[in-house]
Amino acid sequence: MSSTQLRVFLLFSAGYFVSYVFRGVNLGFAPLITHDLGLSAADLGLLTSLYFLGFAGAQIPAGVLLDHFGSRRVTAGTLLFAAAGIGVFGAAHSIGTMMLGRLLIGVGVSVCLGAAFKALAQHFEAARLPLMNGLVMAVGGLGGVMVGTPLTWVLTFAGWRAVCVGLGVLTILVALALWFGAPETREERGHASLISQFKGTWHILKSPAFWKIASFSVVTQGVFYAMQSLWVGAWMRDVMGLAPREAAAQVSILGFAMMAGCVGFGAAARGLERRGVSLYAFCGVGMALFVLTQMLIMAGVPLPAGLLWAAYGIFGGTGILSYAVMARHFPAHLIGRANTTLTLIIFLLIFGFQIGVGAVLSRWPASAGRYPAAAHLTAWGVLVALQVASAIWYVLPGRALAKSGQLQAEHQS
Template identity: 75%
Template sequence: MPSSVRLRVFFLFAAGYFVSYVFRGVNLGFAPLITHDLGLSAADLGLLTSLYFIGFAIAQIPVGVLLDHYGPRRVTAGMLVFAAAGIWTFGASHGLGGLMVGRLLIGIGVSVCLSAAFKASAQHFPVARLPLVNGLTMAVGGLGGVVVGSPLASLLQTTTWRQVSIGLGVFTLVVAAAIALFAPRNADSHHQADVISQFKGTWHILKSGAFWKIASFSVVTQGVFYAMQSLWIRPYLLDVMNLTPAHAAALVSVLGFAMMLGCVGFGAAARGMERRGVSVYAFCGVGMALYVLVQVLMVLRVPLPPATLLAAYGVFGGTGILSYAVMAEYFPSHMIGRATTTLTLVIFLLIFGFQVGVGAVLSRWTPEGGHYPAAAHVTVWGILIALQLASAVWYVLPSRVLHKTERAAS
C-alpha cells in the first residue's frame, strides 16, 4: 500500500481523535466559569463533566458493530455531527439540564474517534507497526490535552466559553467533512456478516479470558489518568501544591506534552523490547507500574518540582494504550473494531465512575475560599492507588489464557 495513503489515513483519523481529546478536557478551562455562573458544587461539576464519558461508554458496543460492518470513514464522519450538535447545545444552555444534555451528546458523538483510528490503522498498517502508529495517534490526540491548558486559559481571557463552544462545533464539522471526503474508501471494507452475528462477536469478546487478562490493569490506570487529567488535576495543583491558576494551566499543558512523548516513546520501544524477549504485554505492565509509583510520590508530596512530577505523570500515564496493540495479537482483524471498542467501553465506564466518585469524596469536605483541604485530595489519591494496585495483582498473576487462540475466533 502506498505510504501516501497510510499517511492520509493516519492524519485524518488522528485529527478525529484530537477533536475527541479537546472535548474530553475542555471543562478544565470552562469549569471555573460555569461554576461561577451556575453555583455548582464539586459533585455537580464531576457529574456534568463525566457525562461525556458515560455517553462515550454507552455508545461503544454499537459503535464497534458499526465500525466492523460499515468501516471507520462513514461511521466517524457521521458521528462527529452529533458532537458538533452537543457542543452547540452546551454553549447555548443557561441551566444545568441543558449543559448535561450537551455534554452527553458530545460523548456519544466522539465515541467512535479512538476506536476508528485504531481500526483504520489495523486495516492499513502491519501488526508490527501498530504500537508505534497507535502511540503517534495518541500523541496527536494528546495535543488536545495541551490545548485545554494554557492556550484555552488565554483564549478565555479574551472571549467567552459560549463563543469557544461555537468555534469548537464548527471545527468538528470541518474534521468530519475532511474524513468523509478524503479518507480512502477501502477503509469502508468490512467483514460480511449480519448485525446479529456482529453482536455475537462482541459477546464472544466479553466472555474472553484473554480480553479481561489484558484489560485488567490498563483499564484502571487509564480510568484514573483520564479522570484526573480531564478535570481533577487542576484542583489538586491549586489546593495541594498551592499554585496560581496560570501556573496550574501551564502544568496541564506540560502533562499533555509529556503524555504525547510517552505514547510515542513507549510505542516505538515496544517492538524493540519484544525482539529482546520482552513482550508488549509485559512492557505495558512496567509502564503502568511506574505510573502508579508517580502517583505515590505525589501523595507523599516528595520535594520534587511540580513540573517534574506532572511530566512523569503524563509520560507514564498513557502507557496502558499499548493494550490496544496487544488486543490486535489475540483477535482477528474483522473483530478489532469490537475488541477495541469493548476495551474503550470498560475504560470510559471507569472514568465516569472515578470522576463522579472523586467529586463525591471531595464534597465531604467544606471548601474554604473555593479550595478543598489537602487531606481531601490525599484521601482521593489513596483510594485510587489502592484500586490500581489490586488490578496490578490480577495482571501479573500467571495465567494460561494468553495463548493467542482468540485470533481463530470469528
C-alpha cells in the same frame, strides 16, 4: 508516504484531536461554569463524566456502523452530533441541559479513534501500523496540551460560551474536511449485526484471560483519564497552591509527556521483546511506575512539579499496550471485539471515577470554590488503593493466560 496516505493520516488525526480537546475542555471551563451555575464538585464530576458515558455507550453500535459504511462517512456524520452537543452545552443555563450537551459530545466523537485505526489499516501495510497508530495517538494527545495553557490564555479574553462556539465551528470544519477530503473505501457487506456484536462482547467478558490482561490496565487508564480531563487542575490549585496559569502550564506539560509516552513506549516495547522481555511484563512495569508517580505526587515529595507531572503523563498511557497484549492471547477473529470491550470498560470506569472523585470532594465544605487537601487526598487515595489491588491480580500467576497464549500459538500454526 503517498498523498492518499498523508490525507488519511492528517484528516483522521484531526478528528481524534477534536475528540481529545472535548475530553479535557472542562478542565479549563471548570472554575468558570462552577461560578456561573453554582455547581458542586459532585455536579461537576457528573457533568464532565457524561462525555465518557456517551462514548462508552456508543462503542458497539459505532463499530457496526464503521464496518457497514466506512470510516469517512461515519466519522464525518457523527462529528455533527458533537458539534450539536457543544452548541447545546455552550447555550445552556441549567445543569440538565449542559448534561445533554456533554452526552451528545461523547456520542459524537466515539468513533474518532476506532475510525482512524480502521482507515490506517486500509491504506498502510501492516508493518507500519504500530508507528502510524502511535502517531495518531500523539496528535490526539496534543488536544490534551491545548486544554492547558492555550485554553487558559483564550479564556482571558473570550468567555467559555464563546469558546464553545469556536469548538463547534472547528468540529464542523473537520467533519466537512473528512467528508470531502478523505479517500473512499469499498466496504464489504455482511458484517456482524448489532446483536452479534453484543454477543461477542459478552463472550469476551466471560473470558478469564481477558480479565487477567485487562485487570490492571482498565483501572490505571480509568484513573489517568478521569484525573487528566478534570481533577488534576483542581488538585494543582487546591493542594499545590498553583495559580491558574501555573496549573495550566503543568497540564500542558502532562499532555506533551503523554504524547512522547505513546510513541516512545511502543517503540521500546518492540525492542525489549526482541531481547526476551514480554510485552505483558513491560506493560505491567510501566503501569506500576504510574502508580508510584501518583504516590509521589500525593506525598508532596520535594521534586520539581514539572518532573512529576511529566512522569504522570509518560507512564499514564502505558496501559494502552494492553491492546497489543490482547493480540498475543486471542485469535484474529476475536481481536476486534476484545479491543472494543477493553475500550468500553475503560470509559465506563472513567465515568465512574470522575463521579466518585466529585462525590468524595463534596463531602467537605468548599471555600471560594476550593476544597481542602484532605478531601483530594482521600479521593485519590481510594483510586490508588484500587490500582494496587488490580496490580496484585495482574502479577499473580494464572493458568488462564498461559492457556490462551497456547491456544493462540496453535491457531497461528
